[in-house]
Amino acid sequence: MNAHADPLRFPPGFVWGAATAAYQVEGSPLADGAGPSIWHRFSHTPGRVRDGDTGDVACDHYRRYPEDIALMRSLGLQSYRFSIAWSRVLPEGRGRINQAGLDHYARVVDALLEAGIAPNITLYHWDLPAALDDRGGWLNPDIADWFADYATLMFRTLGDRVPLWSTLNEPWVVADGGYMHGVLAPGHRSAFEAAIAAHHLLLAHGRGVQAFRASGARGQIGLVVNLEPKYPASHSPADLAATLRAEAYMNRQYLDPVLRGTHAEELAEVFGEAWPAPRPAEQMAVIREPIDWLGVNYYTRSVVRADESAWPQRASAVPQRGALHTETAWEVYPRGLTDTLTWVKNRYGNLPIYITENGSAFFDPPSAEVDPLPDPLRTQTLHKHLAAVHAAIGAGVDVRGYYAWSLLDNLEWAHGYSKRFGLLHVDYATQRRTRKASALAYAAVIAANAL
Numbered sequence: 001m002n003a004h005a006d007p008l009r010f011p012p013g014f015v016w017g018a019a020t021a022a023y024q025v026e027g028s029p030l031a032d033g034a035g036p037s038i039w040h041r042f043s044h045t046p047g048r049v050r051d052g053d054t055g056d057v058a059c060d061h062y063r064r065y066p067e068d069i070a071l072m073r074s075l076g077l078q079s080y081r082f083s084i085a086w087s088r089v090l091p092e093g094r095g096r097i098n099q100a101g102l103d104h105y106a107r108v109v110d111a112l113l114e115a116g117i118a119p120n121i122t123l124y125h126w127d128l129p130a131a132l133d134d135r136g137g138w139l140n141p142d143i144a145d146w147f148a149d150y151a152t153l154m155f156r157t158l159g160d161r162v163p164l165w166s167t168l169n170e171p172w173v174v175a176d177g178g179y180m181h182g183v184l185a186p187g188h189r190s191a192f193e194a195a196i197a198a199h200h201l202l203l204a205h206g207r208g209v210q211a212f213r214a215s216g217a218r219g220q221i222g223l224v225v226n227l228e229p230k231y232p233a234s235h236s237p238a239d240l241a242a243t244l245r246a247e248a249y250m251n252r253q254y255l256d257p258v259l260r261g262t263h264a265e266e267l268a269e270v271f272g273e274a275w276p277a278p279r280p281a282e283q284m285a286v287i288r289e290p291i292d293w294l295g296v297n298y299y300t301r302s303v304v305r306a307d308e309s310a311w312p313q314r315a316s317a318v319p320q321r322g323a324l325h326t327e328t329a330w331e332v333y334p335r336g337l338t339d340t341l342t343w344v345k346n347r348y349g350n351l352p353i354y355i356t357e358n359g360s361a362f363f364d365p366p367s368a369e370v371d372p373l374p375d376p377l378r379t380q381t382l383h384k385h386l387a388a389v390h391a392a393i394g395a396g397v398d399v400r401g402y403y404a405w406s407l408l409d410n411l412e413w414a415h416g417y418s419k420r421f422g423l424l425h426v427d428y429a430t431q432r433r434t435r436k437a438s439a440l441a442y443a444a445v446i447a448a449n450a451l
């Protein structure tokens, strides 16, 4: 809270939430008839995840969600963004339905509604059913049908009472991490596969939106993308061109097809021989199925220079020495959030935006000896990014809400449990939750709807 100057007030009805993802928090990956996901396989593959960490227990959120919802309520959270583990409800990803999995998520939704917290459901947050990966996963063109069938099942089950839905979380990370560089599940390393996966992710998104419209579900559906503004290291032609390639590869690769019906022109240069022939017009039309809102995940920016050795975009980030960096080595750069939001408005129009993830990993001890647990760097970083959102709103961007990443310390993918993003500290030895000071700072902003 800004104790001296006039408070920065947010619009009436601005939605304040927090976010998680199934594989990072739930634990019990095979409970009650669930099938394995590619992240269950990946984390159990030696060498893939730091310290051999897995999601077998995580935050035990699958069982402890009533306690966690009570904590959300105590902080005054108005919405909770979480994901469905596809292989809990369809153990093989298609066909046979696991009613126990559907019943679990219905209980979570009803408990949230009972607590006055609006569910915001992500259908896909990286944990593809392993059985679908055995059929090619995101490389199989049939996955758009598989995803649409899964989405339809969820809309029929929960569509009467869930106000916000998104199809995919960060398709760029799925393709770049899972298929281009191989650092995330399923761990492939091929530009050809990355381009194919990217197209099928876009097709699946569009088919998911069509399924939402056909299901008659209430609420609104969107797409969640990670955006990282790219600033040229110099005004040299080489650096300017590299910056455009980096921006096209991360920031425009998915938004241009979904919101403009075209592909960023630099992608043919970035992917080279791996870039496919122009896609059929009817597929581009599916991809462009109109969405109701856009989810923006923001963490940092990058300052870009030309780098012929950096594959595939031939551009690399210039370290910003002297700036505050997080434990994930991301520069803290709140102005980048304002710039990103105004960039979206100027390029794609003023569609409703939710900041679906924003947060920071700074060191917290494994066990919390005091409540609240001091976390000054995370608290100041939170305040600065909320001020950046306020600035974007003041510039006319239609930002509807903000979700802190994350509600809980959790499994940070290949980093294991070594990076803590939570507003709530988790002692993994005891599963005890402890509020961090940033949680109380966030609660004060929510209570005042002002900074």
Ligand SMILES: OC[C@@H]1[C@@H](O)[C@H](O)[C@@H](O)c2nc(CNc3ccccc3)cn21
Pocket: 021, 024, 169, 170, 173, 226, 297, 299, 357, 405, 412, 413, 421
């Ligand atoms: O790393 C923090 C979170 C992660 O826990 C979420 O599951 C995921 O949605 C998420 N996306 C980003 C930003 N995008 C990104 C960029 C490069 C590598 C990995 C993630 C950060 N985060």
